[in-house]
Amino acid sequence: MINRKALFGAIAGLAVVQGALSQNVIFPRWRQNYSTDSPNIAGGLAPDQMLVALAGFREMIAGILWVRADSFFDSGNYDAILPIIRLVTVLDPKQIDVYSTGMWHIAYNFTDEESRSDRRYVPTALALGSEGARQNKETYELFFETGWLWYHKIDDNYGKAVYWWEQAQKRPDILPARQNILAMAYQRNGQIQKGLEHYFSQYDKAAAIAKVQEDFGAFQQRDVNENNIDTMIVRMGQRGVLGPASKTSNMGVPYDIDPPFDVGFSAQLSVISPRVIRVRATWNVRPVGTRIRMILRDSDYPNAVPGGLNWDFSNNVQLDPPRDRTFMQDQLFVRNQRSERKIDMSRDPTMYPFTSKDYTVEFYYNPRSAPPHIQDKFGWSGEGMTDKNFLNTTIRPGQRVVYTTLKLTREQILRTGQWRDKVPVIQTKNFELTENFRNNDQAIKIPGLRGTTPNPGDQRTQSLRDP
Amino acid sequence: MKTIFSIAATTVGEAIRRKVLLVILLIGLLFLVVAPALNILTARQERTVLVGLTLGVIQLTSALIAIMLTVYMVPNEIERRTIYTILSKPVQRWQFLVGKYLGAVAALGMMIGFMTIVLLITFALSQNERHLANLAPLIKAPVMNFFQMSLLSAVALMFSTFVSPLVNIFLSSGIYMLGTLFSPLFQTLVEAPSVNNVTKLFARIIHFVLPNFSNFNVQNPLINPGQVLVDERLYFITTIGYAFLYIGILLVTAVLIFDRREV
Structure with a gap:
């Protein structure tokens, strides 16, 4: 006869021991060593997908799915690729190509008829x-690819690009050529000295390798860094970073960034037909290369900040962007000290649903994103730039940016209600429709570099103003 | 002890003669042999897919064998009335059950061992790998798989003492899937900030009670090498210890149920 009471006791004892062993000893170690660590499986996948994701043959299925996704790329069926990317990354999170291709695809490929990206997808990427x-x-x-999204696509919060690229630098497999770009992120993040130091460190490493390897790649990397150092030192000199802090170079002439140049920004926005706007802006800088960021978004767009979004507000890969929200971002390209652009949002109602009542139009110019020839005058952080109406030193601490907003209503954008037969026109209070707009001269008037002014410093400053 | 081993030996003989198990094993072996050719279907590194696929085949095949082997063991003895002959001899019911279980585990071990040998030969030939030391790490997965399947057999044996084979197939398969899937889900639930505490507590209780089959899934570092494993030996020892503990619980429960059952 068996002793039932003793056996029940044994079961209870063993149950407690197994549970404690499983939860406190085995599970934490399993998670560390053997789990695929697919985050948010429960939230990111449908139940049937989840079953596939957690069953066997993951890598095989993921590989087959990725081949299938390739055919969707060929046929331009971009929407179909999204769930495949998600499923493949959950099935096989070690497939790096899928992550990098997926990020690029999500961030860059969803565009409207005029090739503007759907920025609502950027947080997902x-x-x-x-x-x-x-x-x-x-x-x-x-780490590098994520940094690139911050640096190139978002093109604003360069501290994030620095963070990701510093993380990439810590990995031993990073390619030498990819290490160099961190110096550019440092510069755009305002860490000028650190940028130069990075170039020097890159040069030292490359020179040491070139001594041993003596092949083309090694020499090229060394020479590129040498050239980068030369260029950067020149720029630091021009922009007043090197030398005395008296705003005057040791040659007795002012640095290029002094005195700050008034860009004279003004803007006007007209809704010329439902969901179609025309934007006019003035910008007193003659050389070509200025692009003013313009954003039209719901006034209460979640996580919006001046000039953009808190792009990394969530770690969840949400394949569906907020479809009832509108976030349009474009750039106003300046030529001949003015910009005029028609933005047609009528052909992409899913991207621009205009379901909210109120909209904010933002104009934002940050010299850190400017090309080098503009930065030579404006400096890395806008030291050489001002605007008597819209200079802002608070929305980006430590930087001098141009920023202003205008307000629009849904009725105005859709031309309904009282705006059915009227063209809504909103503008900054300093906007004037000058002759420059009426002429609409498309030929770019570039100021000559050979001026007659005897002082070369003056000439460079002058060249940014009038011909 | 002799009685238990006699019953176990008989069970092994029966298992080897059962055609359905041999067919499952044969299909598994066939997949192992053709696995290298299936690489062309995917866009992934050849070795990665091969390791994932072959270890997956072994896991699936052995799970099917474990369930099909165990669910019919006790009911068949009752249906064929051979149990009366056995129990009329000086054999305790618990000895009968333990003997049956050990026989099933031995048969399972033989089949998993056979598949592992085929796995190694497949790798040696397809990857042109001649050094056993390079292939040896692959054995870790089938070894842990054996303990996983031993646990599954214990689950199926416990159910077989009071439910019909068909119901048992579904029950055991369900427990196996839940036990395999729950750890990753548990991880997700516990870490998600949006999940409320009641749900987290509920998940913790289930995780505490369920047999965690995922503990034995150690193939990920084999599929994606280069990962630094912490205390691997200790992990294996504790996990095997866990298997013995849980198998003990299930066998004692089975004995308690079977002891009261009228046959």
Whole structure:
């Protein structure tokens, strides 16, 4: 006869021991060593996908799906690729190509008829990159790719690009050529001295390798860095970073950034037909290369900040952007000291649903994103730039940017109600429709570099103003 | 002890003669052999896919064998009335159950061992790998798989003492899937800030009670090498210890149920 009471006691005892062992000893170690660590499986996948994701043959299925996605790329069926990317990354989080291609695809390929990106997808792309980097900590690739999104696509919060590229630098497999760009991120983040130091460190490493390897690649990397150092030192000299802080160079002439140049920004926005706007802006800088960021968004767009969004507000890879929200971002290209652009949002109602009542139009110019020939005058942080109406030193601490907003209503954009037969026109209070707009001269008038002014410093300053 | 081993040996003989198990094993072996050719279907590194696919085949095949082997063991003995002959001899019911279980585990071990040998030969030939030391790490997964399947067999045996084979197939498969899937889900639930505390507590209780089959899934670092594993040996020892503990619980429960059952 068996002793039932003793056996029940044994079951209870063993149950407690197994549970404690499983939860406190085995599970934490399993998670660290053997889990695929696919985050948010429960939230990101449908139940049937989840079953596939957690069953066997993951890598095989993921590989087949990725081949299938390739055919969707060929046929331009971009929407179909999104769930495949998500499923493949959950099935096989070590497939780096899928993460990097997926990020690029999500951030860049969803565009409207005029090739403007759907910025509502950018947080998703960043979340995917961040997840990929977490899953593949041993390689630099996804740290670099995520940094690139911040640097190139978002093109504003350069501190984030610095963070991701510094993480990439810590990985031993990073390619030498990809290490150099961190210096550019430092510059755009206002860390000028650190940028130069990075170039020097890159040069030292490259020179040491070139001594041993003596091949074309090694020499090229060394020479590129030498050239980068030369260029940067010149720029630092021109922009007043090197030398005395008296705003005057040791040659007795003022630095290029002094005195700050008034860009004279003004803007006018007209809704010329439903969902179609015309934007006119003035910008007193003659050389070509100015692009003023313009954003039209719901006034209460979630996580909006002046001139953009908190792009990495979530770590969740949400494939569906907020479809009931509108966020249009474009750039006003300046030529002949003015910009005129028609923006047609009528052909993409899913991208621009205009369901909210109130809209904010933002104009934002940050010299840190400007090309070098403009930065030579404006400096890295806008030291050489001012605007008597719209200079802003608060929205980007430590930087001098141009920023202003205008307000629009849904009725105005859709031309309904009282605006059915009227053209809504909103503008900054300093806007004037000058002859320059009426002429609409498309030929770019570039100021000559050979001026007659005897002082070369004056000439450069002058060349930014009038011909 | 002798009685238990006699019953176990008989069970192994029966298992080897059962055609359905041999067919499942044969299909598994066939997949292992053709696995290298399936690489062309995917856009992934050849070795990665091959390791993932072959270890997946072994896991799936052995799970099917474990369930099909165990669910019919006790009911068949009752249906064929051979149990009366056995229990009329000086054999305790618990000895019968333990003997049956050990026989099933031995048969399972033989089949998993056979698949592992085919796996190594497939790798040696397809990857042109001649050094056993390079192939040896692959054995970790089937070894842990054996303990996983031993646990699954114990689950199926426990159910077989009071439910019909068909119901048992669904029950055991369900427990196996839940036990395999729950750890990653548990991880997600516990870490998600949006999940409320009641749900987290509920998940913790389920995780505490369920047999965690995912503990034995150690193939990820084999598929994606380069990962630094912490205390691997200790992990294996504790996990195998966990398997013994849980198998003990299930066998004692099975004995308690079977002891009261009228046959």
